[in-house]
Amino acid sequence: MTEFFPEVKKVKYEGPKSKNPLAFKHYNPKEKVLGKTMADHLRFAVCYWHSFKGLGADQFGANTILRSYNVASDPMQKAEQTMQAAFEFFGKLGVNYWCFHDRDIAPEADNLAETNKRLDQIVKLAKKLQKDTGIKCLWGTTNAFSHPRFMAGAGTNPNPHVFAYAASQIKKAMEITKELGGEGYVFWGGREGYDTLLNTDLGRELDHMALLLHLAVDHKKKIGFKGQLYIEPKPKEPTKHQYDFDAGNCFAFLQKYDLVPHFKMNIEANHATLAGHTFHHELAFSAANGILGSVDANRGDLLLGWDTDQFPTDLYDTVLAMYIILKSGGFTTGGLNFDAHVRRQSIDNVDLFYAHVGAMDAFARGLKIASKMLKDKVLDKVIQKRYAGWDTPLGKQIESGKMDFVKLEKYILEKGEPKLQSGRQELLENILNEYI
Ligand code: XLS
Ligand code: CA
Ligand code: CA
Numbered sequence: 001m002t003e004f005f006p007e008v009k010k011v012k013y014e015g016p017k018s019k020n021p022l023a024f025k026h027y028n029p030k031e032k033v034l035g036k037t038m039a040d041h042l043r044f045a046v047c048y049w050h051s052f053k054g055l056g057a058d059q060f061g062a063n064t065i066l067r068s069y070n071v072a073s074d075p076m077q078k079a080e081q082t083m084q085a086a087f088e089f090f091g092k093l094g095v096n097y098w099c100f101h102d103r104d105i106a107p108e109a110d111n112l113a114e115t116n117k118r119l120d121q122i123v124k125l126a127k128k129l130q131k132d133t134g135i136k137c138l139w140g141t142t143n144a145f146s147h148p149r150f151m152a153g154a155g156t157n158p159n160p161h162v163f164a165y166a167a168s169q170i171k172k173a174m175e176i177t178k179e180l181g182g183e184g185y186v187f188w189g190g191r192e193g194y195d196t197l198l199n200t201d202l203g204r205e206l207d208h209m210a211l212l213l214h215l216a217v218d219h220k221k222k223i224g225f226k227g228q229l230y231i232e233p234k235p236k237e238p239t240k241h242q243y244d245f246d247a248g249n250c251f252a253f254l255q256k257y258d259l260v261p262h263f264k265m266n267i268e269a270n271h272a273t274l275a276g277h278t279f280h281h282e283l284a285f286s287a288a289n290g291i292l293g294s295v296d297a298n299r300g301d302l303l304l305g306w307d308t309d310q311f312p313t314d315l316y317d318t319v320l321a322m323y324i325i326l327k328s329g330g331f332t333t334g335g336l337n338f339d340a341h342v343r344r345q346s347i348d349n350v351d352l353f354y355a356h357v358g359a360m361d362a363f364a365r366g367l368k369i370a371s372k373m374l375k376d377k378v379l380d381k382v383i384q385k386r387y388a389g390w391d392t393p394l395g396k397q398i399e400s401g402k403m404d405f406v407k408l409e410k411y412i413l414e415k416g417e418p419k420l421q422s423g424r425q426e427l428l429e430n431i432l433n434e435y436i
Contacts, residue, residue, distance in 0.1 A: 004069045004085035005349050010092050011357055022353060027364035029094060033371045034326065041326075041367055043335025044360055045097035045138040047296075048104040050309060050341035051352060052086050058344060065347045075107045079122050087129040093356050097138035099186075099337045102173040103146060112165075116172050123176045130180065138184060138335050139230065139266075139294065140177030142170050145190025145238065155212030156192045156205035156243065163208060170216055178225040183333045184294060185225070186266050187213065188232040193239030209243060210257035217262045228333040230266035230293045233282070235275040237307050246275040247285045254291075264293025268339060269317060270300035270307050280320040287328035294334025295321065297363065311340040311359040315436050318366025319373075326370055336363055369435050378431055382424060 014023035029039035056064035069085035072078040083105065090098055105126065106118040130136060144154035144166045152158055154166035177185050192209055194200040213229075220229065231254070235245045244250050247265050254260045265286045269279040279299075286292035299312045312318060325331065338359055342351045373379065389395050394411065397403050403411075 001084070002068075002081075004067070004081070004088055005092060005353075007348075007350055008092055008353050011094055011353065022350070022357060024357060024361055024364070026361045026368065033367055034374070036330070038364055038367060039096060041322075041330060042360070042363055043097060043138070043331050044095040044363075045099050045335050045337040046086075046090055046093065046095050046356065047337055047339050048086060048098060048100040050339065051089070052082050053104050054341045056342075056344045056347065061344075064344050065342075067349070076118060076121065079106050079118070080125055083122060083125050083129065087133055087135065089352070090135045091133050093353065093360075095135070095356075095360075097136050097183075097335055097337070099138050099140070099339075101141050101143040102169065102176065103143035108147065112168055119172060119176055123179055126180060137177065137180040137182040138337060139186050139227070140173055140180065140182045141186040141188065142166075142173040143190070144169055150191055153191045153193070153205070153239075155209045157208075158201075163212065167212060167215055170212070171219055174216065174219060174225055175223060177227060178223055182227050184228040184230055184266075185216075185220075186230045186232055186294075187216070187263075188234065188266075189242055189244040191238055192244065193236075193242035195240050206243060206253070210253070210259065213257070213259055213263070217259070220262075228293055229263050230334075231263050232266040232268060232271070232296065233275070234268065234271040234307075237274065246272070246277060247282045247289075247291070251285075251289055251291060260291070264291045264334070266294045266296060266334070266337075267292070268296035268298065269312060269321075270298050270309055270339075271296075273300045273302065274305075274307060278320075279317050280324065283321055283324040287324050292325070292328050292334075294331070295325070295336050296339035297321075297336040297359065298338065298340035309340050311338065311342075311355045313358055313362050315362060315365060315369070316432075318362045319369045319432075319436060320366075322363065322366040322370035323373060323379075326367075326374055373432075373435050378435075379428070382428060386421070386423075 008022060012023055013028040014020055014025065016025045018025055027038060029037060031038050033041060055067065055070065067085065069081040070078060072081060086098065102119060106122040109115045109118055144150050149162055149165060150157070155163060157163055174185055194202065216229065231244055231250050233244045233246045233250050234242050236242055247267065250265060254263055267282045267286055272279045272282040283292060297312050299310050299314055299317060301308045301310065338356060340355065340359065342355050346355070390399060
């Protein structure tokens with residue numbers, strides 16, 4: 001069989017002393033942390049779109065990256081070679097999962113029926129490769145944002161004909177995700193948002209978006225797809241205002257439209273920072289509300305205002321992310337999907353490996369450090385002390401709803417000023433540094 005990434009053999013764990021840039025220094029898949037293997041904690045996935053379809057193009061210039069799987073003139077031959085290359089890459093890297101959009105794996109044909117036939121052809125190959133390698137599908141999704149028909153949105157399009165197209169596409173994408181044994185299905189709101197309110201019926205569009213999600217839930221039941229549904233928040237880009245702004249906004253939307261039982265969040269680090277939050281915040285908010293599902297592991301650049309989708313290398317980010325994930329019980333259906341692409345100048349095959357190896361090691365370190373912090377209960381102890389007042393009679397009475405404004409006022413008139421306590425932020429930051 002053709003080898004598409006001949007310069008790299010299997011990436012192995014060699015330990016922290018290794019100087020081999022193509023070896024893991026920290027990610028040792030079988031090593032146990034808190035009773036579970038690192039592979040089972042981290043559930044790494046490679047994304048198909050950036051890793052195999054993104055070839056360095058940006059708004060200012062064409063592709064810079066040449067890949068040997070991308071040369072055939074026949075579009076389906078190219079699609080099949082790309083799929084083969086992808087599985088070679090997953091295997092050499094040693095990840096257990098992959099994620100895809102329908103349109104990543106097979107290009108659109110002239111009509112939906114032909115497009116779906118192409119999908120069936122490629123899914124057959126993907127299924128065989130999954131079987132041969134044991135690599136699984138973490139989640140599938142629909143690209144209902146690239147084609148011009150979706151320029152004004154998919155589910156929120158002013159034209160119901162486009163809504164119908166989006167629904168048909170989601171139907172098929174869910175079916176093939178099920179066929180591939182996908183453990184989840186993501187809704188990222190592509191162009192579900194607006195560029196100007198002057199031409200937009202915001203309330204009606206939100207109703208339509210909810211309707212589309214309800215239809216997806218119904219179809220999921222109908223076909224017996226057991227995967228978890230996720231919404232992936234993002235505040236802007238491509239539209240000026242995306243409806244799924246952040247986890248808080250999505251949670252309110254899910255509650256209003258009775259969708260909470262069916263959806264969890266797929267939190268992307270770069271989208272969190274675009275929304276003016278930290279990655280840590282979006283994870284913590286989701287965990288606190290029982291909707292933390294999966295993660296798109298990448299990073300942005302705080303000096304740039306857009307979705308740079310860089311590989312995650314910041315240990316503060318990975319430690320704090322893993323801290324929240326572990327504390328919330330760890331991934332079940334979700335995982336860490338590298339929704340990231342190499343920079344335009346990183347044109348060699350080996351750069352794609354360096355990027356993933358570094359990111360996996362960064363999360364492996366995050367996992368190990370976070371597990372130590374959890375074992376030592378460093379933050380737990382401080383937080384418990386900080387909230388200890390809530391375990392006193394006053395706190396308990398308020399929490400159990402036994403107090404009203406009159407009683408609370410009486411308490412203050414009797415007891416006077418509360419005693420102030422330090423938040424200890426600097427100390428905690430120093431402690432975090434010690435762990436890192
Ligand atoms: C785009 C999103 C997208 C989703 C899947 O910004 O990150 O890639 O993850 O459609
Ligand atoms: Ca993403
Ligand atoms: Ca992104």
